[in-house]
Each structure stands twice: as C-alpha cells, then as structure tokens.
Amino acid sequence: LIYKEDPSKYVGTNLIYRDTLDYWTLSTGGTIFTDIFDGMQVEIDPGVETPKYNYQASGWITGDGIMRITPSIAEGPKMPWKYNIVFTDDDSAYVGVARTGTVRDENGSSISSSDKITQPAINFFIQNTSFIDTSTGQYELMDVIAQDMNDNDTLDLFEDRIFVGAPAGSRWRATAFIIDFQLTTEATYPQGGDVYQVDWKRPFFETDTVRFSVTADDNLDSSVIDSVMKNIKVVPNPYVMTNMMEEAISNPFLNQRRKLMFTHIPAECTIHIFTVSGVLVDIIKVNNEPENGIVHWDLLTREGLEIAAGMYLYHVKSKVTGDEKLGKFAVIK
Incomplete structure (x- = not known):
C-alpha cells in the first residue's frame, strides 16, 4: 500500500x-x-452519493422501437447496474423463474397476488452487464414478473407491465425497473436484434477496484534523442578550481561543493567518468524529469575524495534508447 x-x-x-x-x-x-x-x-x-437513474446514458444501442422504462425509486437504487434489454424473434426467449415473494412497483407499493403473472414467456431477455455469471461465463440474466393490468390472467404485452428484478431462487427479491409497451403498436414494437441499454449513476462501492499501469511511450522518437546527445557538453570546460565564479571559492564559509555541469543529457541515463588511463572515477545515475537535461557532478571520486587536476573522459548512455556519447573535459588547479 x-x-x-x-x-x-x-x-x-x-x-x-x-x-x-x-x-x-x-x-x-x-x-x-x-x-x-x-x-x-x-x-x-x-x-453521485446515492444511485440515480441515468436518463442520458439509457437508450437504444441498436434499433429504435417504442418502449417505456420506469425505474423503481424504492428498490432500483439497490441494483444500480447497467442492463441490456435484448430482443429476439423467439417468443419464449426468456421464461420467468420467480413464483413467490413480494413484488413492489416503482413507488414501493406491493402489488396483489391476483395482479401477478409469474413465469411469463417473453421474446426478450435482460442482461446485467455489470456482472459475469461465473458458472456460464456470460452476463447474469435478470428475472421478470408481469403485472396483469386488464385482469385477464394472460400476458398482453401491449397492456401489461413487465417488472424486471433479481430472484433468490424461485422467490422475487426486488424490482429494478419496469418495462411497458402501452404506447407501442405492432409497427413500432422492437425487432429481433434490437438492444436497449438501461443505466444508473452509481457511487463508488467498497469492493470497486481500478487497475492501471504506466508504460513507456511507444511514440518515442529515437532520432531526436540521438540528435540531442550529440549536443552534450560539460560546463565549464576546462574547469578551473581557483575560478572566483565557483561558489566553493566565492563563499568559502558556506561549505558549498564544487559543481561541474553536464548539459543536453537524456532524462534517464548513466554517466561514467574515467581518467585518461581508464580508471573509473565516478558513476552518475540520472533519473530526471523528461524536460530536465542537466545534471551536476561534485568532482569527487566514488570514495569521496577530491579529484586531481588533469584530463578526464566521460561516457553517457541513454537507458531508453541505448545511444552513447563519449567526450572529455579538463580540470585545472
């Protein structure tokens, strides 16, 4: 963490x-x-702090039939997921499962047992696209119960209302939303293959997880880095230890370190400094911000000793592209 x-x-x-x-x-x-x-x-x-029906994100993904969706303000917020209503040419594409349990309408009022048509056969099914059924590898399916609006004990799609919810076995658990086609005709009824999305605005849940990773930029222009490395310089060169411009000389009581500056270096690189005889003096590992092409060296060896006057070689290698630059600088005492 x-x-x-x-x-x-x-x-x-x-x-x-x-x-x-x-x-x-x-x-x-x-x-x-x-x-x-x-x-x-x-x-x-x-x-949002509490779930709310998302009218802007709900609508036809495929098709444009007429259908009315009424979210349950009482129980819908308990199931604020994303759903797809998928229409087919099969009149029994889905058959309801729940046979018992209290069914409440959009306002939380229970409907009487005489007004319920359980296990209705319909030509569409409702997927909960927020979850995968681990036993099938498919989206979970929501259950349906019909409200018999004309009291004829028969499902009439253009008059009755279809309650969409989640069952617990054969028992109805709660109502997410209600579908009706009371404003629909045969000509405007959704066709097989039509898909309607129902969505909610959801707050973050305790179990929510967002995973992200940081990768290298695939659009990195290696030729630019190669060109910039040709401009690498050591400043000042030669470095004169007695120069009054040096902070360690101009402010001797502040115990300031000497500084030699490398410019135009890659943001991520390694600098090796050698004597002309090939003895390794120091290693500088650079991890700058991308826009920072400068690093300072304190003119101390790896053992923390002050270097001697003379000629030195430096080798810069980019960690990103592997490009290299070899140069030299002088130190005068």
Missing part, C-alpha cells in the same frame, strides 16, 4: 461526514484530487 485516505487522514474536503446517518462518503461537490505519490496524482469524479 503506497497511498491511502480515510476518515482519520484525508486531503482537503475529499471526504465528508454525514452526521444524521453517521457515515463517511466521498465529496460530490466536484472533482477531488489525491496528494502526489510516486510521481502520480489521481483525479476522481465521485458523481
């Missing part, structure tokens, strides 16, 4: 406390931002 926010520690107003119901939630007042961690910052749009 490299980053965490909870009620004991959080940024700004990212979290808010609802004292009337005694719970914490993400602030929905606007986009929230985490602190910067590992060079990253997460931006989150909480959306």
